[in-house]
Amino acid sequence: MTGDAPLSRPPMGTLAFWCWAAAFTGVVYLAGRWVTNDYVFFAGYIVLQYVLLATAWNILGGYAGYVNFGTAAFFAIGAYISTALNKWLGLPLPVLILAGAAVCGLIGLLMGGLTLKLQGVFFSIATLALAIVTQALITNWEYVGGAAGAYVIRPSRGPLGGSYVEYLFYTMLLLATLAVCIARTVERSAAGYGLAAIRDDEAAAEAAGVPTMKLKVATTVLSGALMGAAGAPLPFFVTYLDPPSAFNLAVAVNTIAMPLVGGTATWIGPVIGAVLLSIVQEAAMVTISSAVNLLLVGLIMIGFITLAPNGIMGLLRGRRR
């Protein structure tokens, strides 16, 4: 969909890409079994969580041009659904993730149905409102600790052997890879062309036969579900979940900054942005302090918006021309 396809060699087929992604996951998994230092898994989890969030955001924000400021809401709902179900029934993590994704997909459906008739900036404002409303609701949900938060017991061992953090890392690896594969598949399917048409000119897209409303709602459901899945393992990762950590400003800002820095037109942009920005932040946290993180992200984002509005991928493509 990047347009240079007719000139360059044919792009990799969807099936081939899924196979490569599976192979990549397998290799990381095998390599991970040699790692004994849990810090690697902690740091890796954060990077992968951002790959997942940035990719999920970009399916709607990058492909369709609908900017969602409500990432934190979906992410936090995923985390709290998982906390609640864990407390109530003690379900295994994969089931909690599916539940978080399902609930967030449903919320995406409701929000999409209600707000996607609004175009552009009004949609964005509505998503911001959603974040505020959910935070208020969850802060008053006593079963999961309300404003005080709740402790979640993290098992010491994961079901695959190794520490539970290692298990969380592999889980996030799988989710992130899956999300990237889904994003790339969407991008190259009819839906990808329909979303690009919506982003460029919605009335012209309708005139060309694109069912814009249906496509936007479906995309919001998919994007929301992936964000919910990203939040579901969080309680076990942090072991103490309260509204400020679930509705973290850093999550909301990073999820938008990462695709912008990497480039929003294709699947690879959010991946590059997420890896780069989370490494920069991790490095800053270790070497300077955790307080400069968001400042750094803000500065990088401003830099890209003014100097390279199409992100790193835009810069690379520009050079090739």
Next chain:
Amino acid sequence: MAALLDVQGLGKRFGGFTALADIDLQVAAGERLGLIGPNGSGKSTFVNCISGTLRHDSGRVTLGGQLLDALPPHQRTRLGLARSFQLPRPFGSLTVAENLRVPLLYAGATKLSDAECRERGMALLGQVGLADKAAQRPRELTQIEQRKLELARAMAAGPRLLIADESMAGLSNAEVDEIVDLLLRLNGQGVTIIMIEHIMRAVMAFSQRLVCFVAGRKVADGLPEEVVRNPEVERAYLGE
């Protein structure tokens, strides 16, 4: 013969301004209709109303007997009503070929394969003389080329009724002839066409029937030679 497009009592207001008042228009299947009128007489508003880009305030529109009034634009396109926009509205981030791919993927009755899409897209681009621009972005095209792309994109929807809104503005004489020929050929394949145009040479060469709007009203409807001699039409044009 039953009309393909049947418009009855169509009315559209913008605030207090009446852009269209009580328009009746029937277009038969296979017909070539010219629609003329001075600037601001409501021609594009008419197109926007029947294609669903704007909601009309009164009246009813049917295509092939099916009521369109409550349908969103994309469903009207799928029923076979395609239009070009007067000011080209290309998909800026897609290439010229990909611009056609969107209606090819979405508007057709049958699902096309990748190869079929590419083939049909290239054939259409060839017909409007843009074959060598397939890989370029719309912004790299001239105004005139963008008009051709706009027309090709409407054709890619595979319409029963095609409405070309000033597709020829700014084109050279030779290019006008080319587009007229193209539309005639398309009509020969069975596509009903409404041509909105200020270039009278093209309208007269193309149309079997001519309709004239003045200030949101239909003032003439008949054989082209008669309509251009209609006093109300003459007055509207001379008064400009």
